[in-house]
Amino acid sequence: xxxxxxxxxxxxxxxxxxxxxxxxxxxxxxxxxxxxxxxxxxxxxxxxxxxxxxxxxxxxxxxxxxxxxxxxxxxxxxxxxxxxxxxxxxxxxxxxxxxxxxxxxxxxxxxxxxxxxx
Numbered sequence: 242x243x244x245x246x247x248x249x250x251x252x253x254x255x256x257x258x259x260x261x262x263x264x265x266x267x268x269x270x271x272x273x274x275x276x277x278x279x280x281x282x283x284x285x286x287x288x289x290x291x292x293x294x295x296x297x298x299x300x301x302x303x304x305x306x307x308x309x310x311x312x313x314x315x316x317x318x319x320x321x322x323x324x325x326x327x328x329x330x331x332x333x334x335x336x337x338x339x340x341x342x343x344x345x346x347x348x349x350x351x352x353x354x355x356x357x358x359x
Contacts, residue, residue, distance in 0.1 A: 245263045245265075256357070259322050263318050265317060276289045324329050326358050331358070336350035
């Protein structure tokens with residue numbers, strides 16, 4: 242099983258980045274997909290979520306209206322489009338795959354650094 246994030250980097254405030262997470266080794270279309278982030282000295286937080294078929298999405302209040310999560314089940318890839326980036330968006334962003342409620346299966350990527358700075 243692999244989740245490989247890409248697309249992170251250094252961007253100026255107000256700029257945009259698009260993160261990608263390529264999945265392999267499991268049935269991607271059966272898993273809800275999530276993006277988390279963790280800033281230095283802070284707990285990991287859920288940023289955005291999308292259901293297995295992509296019909297529903299959910300966002301943290303801090304990113305609503307600026308970030309968009311999407312997925313392509315034909316490419317086994319989930320995306321996070323980040324616009325109007327702020328310095329407080331600086332963090333390591335992690336891709337997460339989750340299936341089940343009582344008994345869960347969960348996978349994590351290695352993370353990609355996003356730095357918003359002038």
